[in-house]
Amino acid sequence: MKEINKYIALLAMGIMPFFAKLTAQEIKVVDNQPQEEVIGSLFFSEEELIANAMERNFQVKIQGLEAKAAKALKATAFELPKADISAQYGHYDGPDNNLAFEISQTLPFPTLFWAKAQQLKAGSQTANLKLEMQKNELRQAVRILYEQLRHKQHQAYYKDLLSVTYGRYYDLVSERYKLGEATKQEQTIAKIKMNKAHFEYKQLQLEISALHRKIELICGVKDFEIPIAKFLEARPFEWRNFRKPMSENLTVQYLNSQINELRAEKNVSLSEQLPDITLGYQNSSAVGIHTIDGKDVNFGIKDRLNSFSLGLSIPLNIFASAAKVKAAKLKMQAKEVEAHQIDKEMQAEYQLLMDKYDKANLRYQHYQFKALPEAEELLKLAEESYKLGETTYLDYVQALETVDDIRETYINYSLELNLCIINIYALFNK
Numbered sequence: 001m002k003e004i005n006k007y008i009a010l011l012a013m014g015i016m017p018f019f020a021k022l023t024a025q026e027i028k029v030v031d032n033q034p035q036e037e038v039i040g041s042l043f044f045s046e047e048e049l050i051a052n053a054m055e056r057n058f059q060v061k062i063q064g065l066e067a068k069a070a071k072a073l074k075a076t077a078f079e080l081p082k083a084d085i086s087a088q089y090g091h092y093d094g095p096d097n098n099l100a101f102e103i104s105q106t107l108p109f110p111t112l113f114w115a116k117a118q119q120l121k122a123g124s125q126t127a128n129l130k131l132e133m134q135k136n137e138l139r140q141a142v143r144i145l146y147e148q149l150r151h152k153q154h155q156a157y158y159k160d161l162l163s164v165t166y167g168r169y170y171d172l173v174s175e176r177y178k179l180g181e182a183t184k185q186e187q188t189i190a191k192i193k194m195n196k197a198h199f200e201y202k203q204l205q206l207e208i209s210a211l212h213r214k215i216e217l218i219c220g221v222k223d224f225e226i227p228i229a230k231f232l233e234a235r236p237f238e239w240r241n242f243r244k245p246m247s248e249n250l251t252v253q254y255l256n257s258q259i260n261e262l263r264a265e266k267n268v269s270l271s272e273q274l275p276d277i278t279l280g281y282q283n284s285s286a287v288g289i290h291t292i293d294g295k296d297v298n299f300g301i302k303d304r305l306n307s308f309s310l311g312l313s314i315p316l317n318i319f320a321s322a323a324k325v326k327a328a329k330l331k332m333q334a335k336e337v338e339a340h341q342i343d344k345e346m347q348a349e350y351q352l353l354m355d356k357y358d359k360a361n362l363r364y365q366h367y368q369f370k371a372l373p374e375a376e377e378l379l380k381l382a383e384e385s386y387k388l389g390e391t392t393y394l395d396y397v398q399a400l401e402t403v404d405d406i407r408e409t410y411i412n413y414s415l416e417l418n419l420c421i422i423n424i425y426a427l428f429n430k
Contacts, residue, residue, distance in 0.1 A: 050142050098284060105280075107279065114271075151418075250429050269324040275314045279309070281306070353427065
Protein backbone atom coordinates (compact mmCIF):
# COMPACT_ATOMS: atom_id res chain seq x y z
CA MET A 1 0.00 0.00 0.00
CA LYS A 2 2.98 2.29 0.60
CA GLU A 3 3.97 1.89 -3.05
CA ILE A 4 0.45 2.85 -4.13
CA ASN A 5 0.55 5.97 -1.97
CA LYS A 6 3.94 6.77 -3.48
CA TYR A 7 2.50 6.67 -6.99
CA ILE A 8 -0.43 8.86 -6.02
CA ALA A 9 1.81 11.27 -4.07
CA LEU A 10 3.68 12.08 -7.30
CA LEU A 11 0.90 14.57 -7.94
CA ALA A 12 2.54 16.93 -5.47
CA MET A 13 5.37 17.48 -7.94
CA GLY A 14 2.95 19.38 -10.14
CA ILE A 15 5.02 18.90 -13.26
CA MET A 16 2.16 18.45 -15.72
CA PRO A 17 -0.52 21.02 -16.53
CA PHE A 18 -4.17 20.21 -16.31
CA PHE A 19 -5.50 19.68 -19.76
CA ALA A 20 -9.30 19.63 -19.56
CA LYS A 21 -11.99 21.02 -17.30
CA LEU A 22 -15.34 19.34 -17.03
CA THR A 23 -18.30 21.67 -16.75
CA ALA A 24 -21.96 20.97 -16.35
CA GLN A 25 -22.35 21.09 -20.11
CA GLU A 26 -19.31 18.84 -20.73
CA ILE A 27 -20.37 15.96 -18.52
CA LYS A 28 -21.64 13.23 -20.81
CA VAL A 29 -23.67 10.27 -19.65
CA VAL A 30 -23.36 7.30 -21.96
CA ASP A 31 -24.97 3.92 -21.96
CA ASN A 32 -23.49 1.15 -19.87
CA GLN A 33 -22.58 -0.69 -23.04
CA PRO A 34 -18.88 -0.61 -23.99
CA GLN A 35 -18.15 2.44 -26.13
CA GLU A 36 -15.07 2.24 -28.33
CA GLU A 37 -15.23 5.67 -29.95
CA VAL A 38 -17.05 8.88 -29.09
CA ILE A 39 -16.96 11.83 -31.51
CA GLY A 40 -15.24 14.90 -30.04
CA SER A 41 -13.78 12.99 -27.08
CA LEU A 42 -10.67 10.94 -26.49
CA PHE A 43 -11.86 8.11 -24.28
CA PHE A 44 -9.44 5.81 -22.49
CA SER A 45 -10.46 2.52 -21.01
CA GLU A 46 -8.97 1.39 -17.73
CA GLU A 47 -6.84 -1.26 -19.45
CA GLU A 48 -5.47 1.31 -21.91
CA LEU A 49 -4.44 3.55 -19.03
CA ILE A 50 -2.76 0.60 -17.30
CA ALA A 51 -0.90 -0.28 -20.51
CA ASN A 52 0.33 3.31 -20.80
CA ALA A 53 1.45 3.30 -17.19
CA MET A 54 3.34 0.01 -17.63
CA GLU A 55 5.11 1.37 -20.67
CA ARG A 56 6.09 4.74 -19.23
CA ASN A 57 6.54 4.23 -15.49
CA PHE A 58 10.22 4.72 -14.63
CA GLN A 59 10.16 2.35 -11.65
CA VAL A 60 8.85 -0.48 -13.82
CA LYS A 61 11.53 0.32 -16.40
CA ILE A 62 14.28 0.25 -13.75
CA GLN A 63 13.09 -3.03 -12.28
CA GLY A 64 12.74 -4.49 -15.76
CA LEU A 65 16.37 -3.68 -16.51
CA GLU A 66 17.45 -5.18 -13.20
CA ALA A 67 15.54 -8.36 -14.04
CA LYS A 68 17.29 -8.54 -17.43
CA ALA A 69 20.64 -8.02 -15.71
CA ALA A 70 19.93 -10.86 -13.28
CA LYS A 71 18.98 -13.10 -16.19
CA ALA A 72 22.19 -12.21 -18.04
CA LEU A 73 24.25 -13.20 -15.00
CA LYS A 74 22.99 -16.79 -15.27
CA ALA A 75 25.57 -17.32 -18.04
CA THR A 76 28.38 -16.71 -15.51
CA ALA A 77 27.59 -19.85 -13.51
CA PHE A 78 30.28 -21.84 -15.32
CA GLU A 79 32.89 -19.11 -15.29
CA LEU A 80 36.45 -20.47 -14.93
CA PRO A 81 39.43 -18.80 -13.27
CA LYS A 82 42.02 -17.37 -15.63
CA ALA A 83 44.52 -19.83 -17.10
CA ASP A 84 48.18 -19.28 -16.16
CA ILE A 85 50.59 -19.25 -19.12
CA SER A 86 54.29 -18.71 -18.48
CA ALA A 87 57.56 -18.93 -20.45
CA GLN A 88 61.12 -19.25 -19.25
CA TYR A 89 64.41 -18.75 -21.15
CA GLY A 90 67.97 -18.83 -19.90
CA HIS A 91 70.47 -20.83 -17.87
CA TYR A 92 67.91 -22.33 -15.53
CA ASP A 93 68.99 -25.97 -16.16
CA GLY A 94 72.70 -25.80 -16.87
CA PRO A 95 75.22 -23.68 -18.77
CA ASP A 96 73.22 -23.77 -22.00
CA ASN A 97 70.24 -21.59 -22.75
CA ASN A 98 66.89 -23.39 -22.52
CA LEU A 99 63.33 -22.44 -23.40
CA ALA A 100 60.30 -23.68 -21.44
CA PHE A 101 56.55 -23.10 -21.62
CA GLU A 102 53.95 -23.93 -18.97
CA ILE A 103 50.13 -23.77 -18.96
CA SER A 104 48.06 -24.41 -15.82
CA GLN A 105 44.36 -24.14 -15.10
CA THR A 106 42.61 -24.27 -11.74
CA LEU A 107 39.12 -25.81 -11.82
CA PRO A 108 36.70 -25.44 -8.92
CA PHE A 109 35.17 -28.65 -7.64
CA PRO A 110 32.36 -29.55 -10.11
CA THR A 111 29.58 -29.17 -7.52
CA LEU A 112 30.40 -25.44 -7.27
CA PHE A 113 29.18 -24.86 -10.83
CA TRP A 114 25.81 -26.43 -10.04
CA ALA A 115 25.51 -24.46 -6.79
CA LYS A 116 26.29 -21.16 -8.53
CA ALA A 117 23.82 -21.96 -11.32
CA GLN A 118 21.08 -22.52 -8.73
CA GLN A 119 22.00 -19.30 -6.93
CA LEU A 120 21.89 -17.22 -10.10
CA LYS A 121 18.65 -18.87 -11.18
CA ALA A 122 17.06 -18.02 -7.84
CA GLY A 123 18.39 -14.45 -8.11
CA SER A 124 16.85 -14.09 -11.55
CA GLN A 125 13.53 -15.43 -10.30
CA THR A 126 13.60 -13.02 -7.36
CA ALA A 127 14.26 -10.07 -9.69
CA ASN A 128 11.38 -11.14 -11.98
CA LEU A 129 9.02 -11.45 -9.01
CA LYS A 130 10.04 -7.99 -7.82
CA LEU A 131 9.20 -6.69 -11.29
CA GLU A 132 5.79 -8.39 -11.17
CA MET A 133 5.18 -6.91 -7.72
CA GLN A 134 6.00 -3.46 -9.09
CA LYS A 135 3.57 -3.98 -11.98
CA ASN A 136 0.87 -5.30 -9.66
CA GLU A 137 1.15 -2.27 -7.37
CA LEU A 138 1.09 0.10 -10.34
CA ARG A 139 -1.93 -1.70 -11.82
CA GLN A 140 -3.72 -1.43 -8.48
CA ALA A 141 -2.87 2.28 -8.16
CA VAL A 142 -4.22 3.08 -11.66
CA ARG A 143 -7.40 1.09 -11.03
CA ILE A 144 -8.02 2.92 -7.75
CA LEU A 145 -7.53 6.31 -9.39
CA TYR A 146 -9.74 5.32 -12.32
CA GLU A 147 -12.48 4.15 -9.98
CA GLN A 148 -12.25 7.31 -7.87
CA LEU A 149 -12.47 9.45 -11.00
CA ARG A 150 -15.41 7.45 -12.31
CA HIS A 151 -17.33 7.94 -9.07
CA LYS A 152 -16.40 11.60 -8.70
CA GLN A 153 -17.70 12.30 -12.19
CA HIS A 154 -20.90 10.47 -11.38
CA GLN A 155 -21.20 12.41 -8.13
CA ALA A 156 -20.68 15.68 -10.02
CA TYR A 157 -23.33 14.64 -12.52
CA TYR A 158 -25.87 14.07 -9.74
CA LYS A 159 -24.84 17.30 -8.00
CA ASP A 160 -25.36 19.19 -11.23
CA LEU A 161 -28.84 17.69 -11.56
CA LEU A 162 -29.57 18.80 -8.00
CA SER A 163 -28.30 22.30 -8.77
CA VAL A 164 -30.58 22.48 -11.83
CA THR A 165 -33.51 21.21 -9.75
CA TYR A 166 -32.92 23.84 -7.08
CA GLY A 167 -32.62 26.41 -9.87
CA ARG A 168 -36.08 25.48 -11.14
CA TYR A 169 -37.33 25.59 -7.56
CA TYR A 170 -35.85 29.06 -7.06
CA ASP A 171 -37.44 30.36 -10.28
CA LEU A 172 -40.82 28.95 -9.26
CA VAL A 173 -40.58 30.43 -5.75
CA SER A 174 -39.55 33.80 -7.19
CA GLU A 175 -42.62 33.84 -9.44
CA ARG A 176 -44.84 32.91 -6.49
CA TYR A 177 -43.20 35.60 -4.36
CA LYS A 178 -44.06 38.22 -6.96
CA LEU A 179 -47.66 37.01 -6.88
CA GLY A 180 -47.70 37.06 -3.11
CA GLU A 181 -48.05 33.27 -2.87
CA ALA A 182 -44.63 32.69 -1.29
CA THR A 183 -42.67 34.37 1.47
CA LYS A 184 -39.28 36.07 1.32
CA GLN A 185 -37.95 33.36 3.62
CA GLU A 186 -39.01 30.67 1.17
CA GLN A 187 -37.26 32.51 -1.68
CA THR A 188 -34.10 32.94 0.41
CA ILE A 189 -34.01 29.27 1.35
CA ALA A 190 -34.39 28.31 -2.31
CA LYS A 191 -31.49 30.59 -3.27
CA ILE A 192 -29.26 29.26 -0.48
CA LYS A 193 -29.96 25.64 -1.49
CA MET A 194 -29.29 26.41 -5.16
CA ASN A 195 -25.98 28.16 -4.38
CA LYS A 196 -24.92 25.38 -2.02
CA ALA A 197 -25.53 22.69 -4.65
CA HIS A 198 -23.63 24.75 -7.23
CA PHE A 199 -20.73 25.30 -4.79
CA GLU A 200 -20.53 21.56 -4.03
CA TYR A 201 -20.53 20.88 -7.76
CA LYS A 202 -17.58 23.26 -8.24
CA GLN A 203 -15.72 21.53 -5.41
CA LEU A 204 -16.24 18.19 -7.11
CA GLN A 205 -14.88 19.70 -10.34
CA LEU A 206 -11.65 20.59 -8.53
CA GLU A 207 -11.39 17.05 -7.16
CA ILE A 208 -11.98 15.67 -10.66
CA SER A 209 -9.24 17.94 -12.00
CA ALA A 210 -6.83 16.65 -9.35
CA LEU A 211 -7.62 13.03 -10.22
CA HIS A 212 -7.11 13.78 -13.91
CA ARG A 213 -3.66 15.21 -13.15
CA LYS A 214 -2.71 12.17 -11.07
CA ILE A 215 -3.72 9.78 -13.84
CA GLU A 216 -1.99 11.93 -16.45
CA LEU A 217 1.23 11.90 -14.43
CA ILE A 218 1.23 8.16 -13.71
CA CYS A 219 -0.04 6.98 -17.11
CA GLY A 220 1.56 9.57 -19.36
CA VAL A 221 -1.63 10.46 -21.25
CA LYS A 222 -3.13 13.80 -22.21
CA ASP A 223 -6.54 15.13 -23.16
CA PHE A 224 -8.45 12.06 -22.06
CA GLU A 225 -11.90 11.42 -20.68
CA ILE A 226 -13.65 8.41 -19.28
CA PRO A 227 -17.35 7.77 -19.98
CA ILE A 228 -19.97 8.23 -17.29
CA ALA A 229 -22.47 5.39 -17.30
CA LYS A 230 -26.12 5.79 -16.33
CA PHE A 231 -25.47 3.44 -13.43
CA LEU A 232 -22.32 2.70 -11.48
CA GLU A 233 -21.90 -0.93 -12.40
CA ALA A 234 -19.93 -3.14 -10.02
CA ARG A 235 -16.78 -4.72 -11.36
CA PRO A 236 -17.04 -8.32 -12.54
CA PHE A 237 -16.17 -10.59 -9.64
CA GLU A 238 -16.49 -14.34 -9.31
CA TRP A 239 -15.41 -15.28 -5.80
CA ARG A 240 -14.82 -18.93 -6.77
CA ASN A 241 -11.86 -17.82 -8.88
CA PHE A 242 -10.17 -16.48 -5.77
CA ARG A 243 -10.36 -19.55 -3.55
CA LYS A 244 -6.67 -20.17 -4.09
CA PRO A 245 -3.89 -20.74 -1.57
CA MET A 246 -1.89 -17.69 -0.54
CA SER A 247 1.15 -19.22 -2.23
CA GLU A 248 -0.22 -17.53 -5.37
CA ASN A 249 0.37 -14.12 -3.78
CA LEU A 250 3.38 -12.28 -5.22
CA THR A 251 4.70 -11.17 -1.83
CA VAL A 252 4.70 -14.75 -0.56
CA GLN A 253 6.30 -15.96 -3.80
CA TYR A 254 8.95 -13.25 -3.52
CA LEU A 255 9.87 -14.29 0.02
CA ASN A 256 10.01 -17.96 -0.98
CA SER A 257 12.30 -17.03 -3.86
CA GLN A 258 14.57 -15.18 -1.43
CA ILE A 259 14.65 -18.33 0.73
CA ASN A 260 15.71 -20.37 -2.33
CA GLU A 261 18.37 -17.78 -3.05
CA LEU A 262 19.75 -18.06 0.51
CA ARG A 263 19.64 -21.86 0.29
CA ALA A 264 21.66 -21.68 -2.92
CA GLU A 265 24.08 -19.28 -1.23
CA LYS A 266 24.57 -21.84 1.53
CA ASN A 267 25.28 -24.57 -1.05
CA VAL A 268 27.84 -22.31 -2.73
CA SER A 269 29.62 -21.84 0.61
CA LEU A 270 29.63 -25.61 1.15
CA SER A 271 31.02 -26.25 -2.33
CA GLU A 272 33.75 -23.69 -1.80
CA GLN A 273 35.08 -25.84 1.06
CA LEU A 274 35.85 -28.63 -1.39
CA PRO A 275 39.34 -28.76 -2.99
CA ASP A 276 40.10 -27.11 -6.32
CA ILE A 277 41.64 -29.21 -9.11
CA THR A 278 44.74 -27.92 -10.85
CA LEU A 279 45.76 -29.20 -14.30
CA GLY A 280 49.10 -28.36 -15.88
CA TYR A 281 51.17 -28.92 -19.02
CA GLN A 282 54.90 -28.23 -19.30
CA ASN A 283 57.03 -28.12 -22.44
CA SER A 284 60.77 -27.40 -22.15
CA SER A 285 64.12 -27.94 -23.83
CA ALA A 286 67.24 -29.61 -22.36
CA VAL A 287 70.12 -28.31 -24.47
CA GLY A 288 73.27 -30.37 -24.06
CA ILE A 289 74.57 -33.96 -24.23
CA HIS A 290 72.44 -36.53 -22.45
CA THR A 291 72.88 -40.30 -22.11
CA ILE A 292 69.93 -42.27 -23.43
CA ASP A 293 70.03 -46.08 -23.46
CA GLY A 294 73.81 -45.98 -22.91
CA LYS A 295 74.41 -43.58 -25.79
CA ASP A 296 75.32 -39.90 -25.68
CA VAL A 297 72.77 -37.81 -27.52
CA ASN A 298 73.16 -34.11 -28.24
CA PHE A 299 69.89 -32.22 -27.60
CA GLY A 300 69.22 -28.88 -29.22
CA ILE A 301 66.64 -26.23 -28.35
CA LYS A 302 64.13 -27.77 -30.78
CA ASP A 303 64.19 -31.07 -28.94
CA ARG A 304 61.31 -30.79 -26.48
CA LEU A 305 60.41 -32.54 -23.26
CA ASN A 306 56.74 -32.74 -22.24
CA SER A 307 55.09 -33.33 -18.88
CA PHE A 308 51.64 -33.09 -17.29
CA SER A 309 50.67 -32.26 -13.72
CA LEU A 310 47.58 -32.79 -11.58
CA GLY A 311 47.08 -31.23 -8.16
CA LEU A 312 44.54 -30.36 -5.49
CA SER A 313 44.18 -27.01 -3.72
CA ILE A 314 42.89 -27.77 -0.24
CA PRO A 315 41.22 -24.83 1.55
CA LEU A 316 42.58 -24.07 5.00
CA ASN A 317 39.95 -21.44 5.92
CA ILE A 318 37.48 -24.07 7.12
CA PHE A 319 36.24 -21.96 10.01
CA ALA A 320 35.51 -18.96 7.79
CA SER A 321 33.55 -21.13 5.35
CA ALA A 322 31.64 -22.72 8.21
CA ALA A 323 30.73 -19.25 9.47
CA LYS A 324 29.36 -18.34 6.01
CA VAL A 325 27.24 -21.49 5.96
CA LYS A 326 25.91 -20.79 9.44
CA ALA A 327 25.08 -17.18 8.53
CA ALA A 328 23.23 -18.34 5.39
CA LYS A 329 21.21 -20.85 7.44
CA LEU A 330 20.24 -18.17 9.98
CA LYS A 331 19.20 -15.77 7.20
CA MET A 332 17.17 -18.54 5.61
CA GLN A 333 15.41 -19.30 8.90
CA ALA A 334 14.62 -15.60 9.36
CA LYS A 335 13.10 -15.43 5.87
CA GLU A 336 11.08 -18.60 6.51
CA VAL A 337 9.61 -17.05 9.66
CA GLU A 338 8.86 -13.84 7.75
CA ALA A 339 7.25 -15.79 4.89
CA HIS A 340 5.11 -17.75 7.33
CA GLN A 341 3.99 -14.54 9.03
CA ILE A 342 3.23 -12.81 5.72
CA ASP A 343 1.25 -15.85 4.60
CA LYS A 344 -0.89 -15.64 7.76
CA GLU A 345 -1.36 -11.90 7.30
CA MET A 346 -2.42 -12.40 3.68
CA GLN A 347 -4.89 -15.07 4.70
CA ALA A 348 -6.36 -12.70 7.30
CA GLU A 349 -6.46 -9.82 4.81
CA TYR A 350 -8.16 -12.01 2.25
CA GLN A 351 -10.82 -13.04 4.75
CA LEU A 352 -11.37 -9.43 5.82
CA LEU A 353 -11.70 -8.35 2.19
CA MET A 354 -14.21 -11.12 1.47
CA ASP A 355 -16.26 -10.13 4.53
CA LYS A 356 -16.07 -6.50 3.47
CA TYR A 357 -17.09 -7.48 -0.05
CA ASP A 358 -20.18 -9.33 1.19
CA LYS A 359 -21.31 -6.32 3.24
CA ALA A 360 -20.50 -3.78 0.54
CA ASN A 361 -22.24 -5.85 -2.13
CA LEU A 362 -25.37 -6.14 0.02
CA ARG A 363 -25.50 -2.36 0.52
CA TYR A 364 -24.75 -1.69 -3.13
CA GLN A 365 -27.48 -4.05 -4.35
CA HIS A 366 -30.01 -2.41 -2.03
CA TYR A 367 -29.25 1.12 -3.19
CA GLN A 368 -28.81 0.19 -6.85
CA PHE A 369 -32.09 -1.66 -7.28
CA LYS A 370 -34.29 -0.32 -4.51
CA ALA A 371 -33.26 2.91 -2.78
CA LEU A 372 -32.10 4.78 -5.88
CA PRO A 373 -35.22 4.07 -8.00
CA GLU A 374 -37.38 5.02 -5.02
CA ALA A 375 -35.43 8.26 -4.65
CA GLU A 376 -35.97 9.16 -8.31
CA GLU A 377 -39.69 8.45 -7.90
CA LEU A 378 -39.76 10.60 -4.75
CA LEU A 379 -38.12 13.47 -6.63
CA LYS A 380 -40.67 13.28 -9.43
CA LEU A 381 -43.62 13.21 -7.00
CA ALA A 382 -42.21 16.05 -4.91
CA GLU A 383 -41.77 18.30 -7.96
CA GLU A 384 -45.27 17.60 -9.23
CA SER A 385 -46.84 18.11 -5.81
CA TYR A 386 -45.03 21.39 -5.21
CA LYS A 387 -45.99 22.76 -8.64
CA LEU A 388 -49.63 21.95 -7.89
CA GLY A 389 -49.38 23.51 -4.44
CA GLU A 390 -50.16 20.19 -2.74
CA THR A 391 -47.07 20.32 -0.50
CA THR A 392 -45.15 22.97 1.42
CA TYR A 393 -41.72 24.24 0.43
CA LEU A 394 -40.25 22.64 3.56
CA ASP A 395 -41.56 19.23 2.49
CA TYR A 396 -40.18 19.80 -0.98
CA VAL A 397 -36.73 20.80 0.31
CA GLN A 398 -36.72 17.79 2.62
CA ALA A 399 -37.53 15.52 -0.32
CA LEU A 400 -34.66 16.98 -2.35
CA GLU A 401 -32.26 16.53 0.56
CA THR A 402 -33.40 12.93 0.99
CA VAL A 403 -32.81 12.22 -2.70
CA ASP A 404 -29.39 13.86 -2.51
CA ASP A 405 -28.44 11.78 0.56
CA ILE A 406 -29.52 8.56 -1.16
CA ARG A 407 -27.49 9.41 -4.27
CA GLU A 408 -24.41 10.25 -2.20
CA THR A 409 -24.74 7.05 -0.19
CA TYR A 410 -25.23 5.01 -3.35
CA ILE A 411 -22.05 6.44 -4.88
CA ASN A 412 -20.05 5.84 -1.66
CA TYR A 413 -21.24 2.23 -1.38
CA SER A 414 -20.50 1.63 -5.05
CA LEU A 415 -16.97 3.01 -4.62
CA GLU A 416 -16.46 0.92 -1.49
CA LEU A 417 -17.53 -2.24 -3.33
CA ASN A 418 -15.36 -1.62 -6.37
CA LEU A 419 -12.28 -0.70 -4.34
CA CYS A 420 -12.77 -3.90 -2.35
CA ILE A 421 -12.82 -5.91 -5.59
CA ILE A 422 -9.68 -4.10 -6.82
CA ASN A 423 -7.84 -4.98 -3.60
CA ILE A 424 -8.90 -8.64 -3.88
CA TYR A 425 -7.66 -8.71 -7.46
CA ALA A 426 -4.34 -7.20 -6.37
CA LEU A 427 -4.00 -9.80 -3.62
CA PHE A 428 -4.08 -12.50 -6.30
CA ASN A 429 -1.98 -10.60 -8.86
CA LYS A 430 -4.91 -9.98 -11.20
